[in-house]
Amino acid sequence: xxxxxxxxxxxxxxxxxxxxxxxxxxxxxxxxxxxxxxxxxxxxxxxxxxxxxxxxxxxxxxxxxxxxxxxxxxxxxxxxxxxxxxxxxxxxxxxxxxxxxxxxxxxxxxxxxxxxxxxxxxxxxxxxxxxxxxxxxxxxxxxxxxxxxxxxxxxxxxxxxxxxxxxxxxxxxxxxxxxxxxxxxxxxxxxxxxxxxxxxxxxxxxxxxxxxxxxxxxxxxxxxxxxxxxxxxxxxxxxxxxxxxxxxxxxxxxxxxxxxxxxxxxxxxxxxxxxxxxxxxxxxxxxxxxxxxxxxxxxxxxxxxxxxxxxxxxxxxxxxxxxxxxxxxxxxxxxxxxxxxxxxxxxxxxxxxxxxxxxxxxxxxxxxxxxxxxxxxxxxxxxxxxxxxxxxxxxxxxxxxxxxxx
Numbered sequence: 001x002x003x004x005x006x007x008x009x010x011x012x013x014x015x016x017x018x019x020x021x022x023x024x025x026x027x028x029x030x031x032x033x034x035x036x037x038x039x040x041x042x043x044x045x046x047x048x049x050x051x052x053x054x055x056x057x058x059x060x061x062x063x064x065x066x067x068x069x070x071x072x073x074x075x076x077x078x079x080x081x082x083x084x085x086x087x088x089x090x091x092x093x094x095x096x097x098x099x100x101x102x103x104x105x106x107x108x109x110x111x112x113x114x115x116x117x118x119x120x121x122x123x124x125x126x127x128x129x130x131x132x133x134x135x136x137x138x139x140x141x142x143x144x145x146x147x148x149x150x151x152x153x154x155x156x157x158x159x160x161x162x163x164x165x166x167x168x169x170x171x172x173x174x175x176x177x178x179x180x181x182x183x184x185x186x187x188x189x190x191x192x193x194x195x196x197x198x199x200x201x202x203x204x205x206x207x208x209x210x211x212x213x214x215x216x217x218x219x220x221x222x223x224x225x226x227x228x229x230x231x232x233x234x235x236x237x238x239x240x241x242x243x244x245x246x247x248x249x250x251x252x253x254x255x256x257x258x259x260x261x262x263x264x265x266x267x268x269x270x271x272x273x274x275x276x277x278x279x280x281x282x283x284x285x286x287x288x289x290x291x292x293x294x295x296x297x298x299x300x301x302x303x304x305x306x307x308x309x310x311x312x313x314x315x316x317x318x319x320x321x322x323x324x325x326x327x328x329x330x331x332x333x334x335x336x337x338x339x340x341x342x343x344x345x346x347x348x349x350x351x352x353x354x355x356x357x358x359x360x361x362x363x364x365x366x367x368x369x370x371x372x373x374x375x376x377x378x379x380x381x382x383x384x385x386x387x388x389x390x391x392x393x394x395x396x397x398x399x400x401x402x403x404x405x406x
Contacts (some may be wrong), residue, residue, distance in 0.1 A: 018064025027249030035111030041070035088118035135210035223312025
């Protein structure tokens with residue numbers, strides 16, 4: 001996973017701070033915007049876990065702090081639900097301007113309600129997922145019940161939520177009263193996934209039913225049985241992320257990801273002109289990415305060609321040693337082979353002062369774990385040099401190439 005700190009401005013010109021998570025081994029096939037829960041922030045553990053699960057499935061995920069929360073500018077007391085929706089629209093515009101327009105909107109708790117409202121205003125959004133969302137933003141009032149009377153009489157109140165004090169103004173409550181989530185969900189006409197726990201004692205399961213009934217098909221419901229409202233168990237939030245990823249791919253374009261490379265050979269590589277050095281590979285029955293480091297102009301999405309060669313030498317060495325040890329009945333518990341590639345002067349080189357005398361060199365270190373005597377260890381080092389890849393690197397080889405038609 002690649003993590004970037006990003007900033008963008010909301011409709012009031014205030015700076016919002018977020019984190020953009022990208023897959024570690026590929027370009028994202030789609031981007032998602034995540035809306036966190038009421039008074040939470042982008043760093044809630046559940047939000048991070050959901051994001052990681054999505055990036056492992058090829059999504060780019062933007063999570064950010066709403067105005068007045070976390071690292072973002074603004075006074076929370078001056079915000080309201082409509083402002084959260086506007087922040088999500090601003091986040092979508094940021095992605096469109098700097099990466100790609102988001103196609104997936106995700107919201108947790110009150111952020112789930114905001115996600116539905118925002119999705120109706122963002123044309124690029126093709127699918128929406130909510131987690132523990134209230135069927136109406138007014139639901140938040142019950143969290144503020146200790147200060148409702150004071151808010152109505154004086155216009156504001158300081159309320160403690162999850163151990164932190166927040167100032168809530170009357171305009172916040174008035175704004176909630178103007179929002180009808182069932183009507184918005186009914187008019188949304190975009191695929192909707194509703195995830196909710198029957199044991200959620202903060203936002204009851206009835207809310208999920210009301211959203212589901214209001215929305216049009218295609219709509220889906222997944223029960224998060226046993227989870228609490230904040231998805232405090234890691235396995236619950238990771239599950240949510242994986243479910244959203246699997247569900248969303250049915251409605252989003254992931255065509256580039258779904259075109260496996262085909263070949264009659266043992267290995268094939270494919271590189272588009274626009275991909276720099278990021279190369280798709282089919283190695284036997286396995287698919288992977290080869291690349292170059294960022295310092296060399298690559299994306300570092302996968303090992304470099306020489307790292308792949310070094311990997312083959314390391315793996316072959318370990319396999320050969322273990323195969324020999326098993327045949328001899330020697331107690332080799334583990335073999336570690338560490339290999340690096342460089343251009344170095346040949347050992348015993350007569351012209352070492354001449355840079356042209358440098359040759360391809362693989363530096364290999366071998367660690368043997370087990371109850372072995374010195375003679376056995378020495379023999380193992382001899383066997384290492386007999387591994388097939390080692391022999392290939394030392395032998396005269398040929399590469400026969402021919403051009404084939406597309």
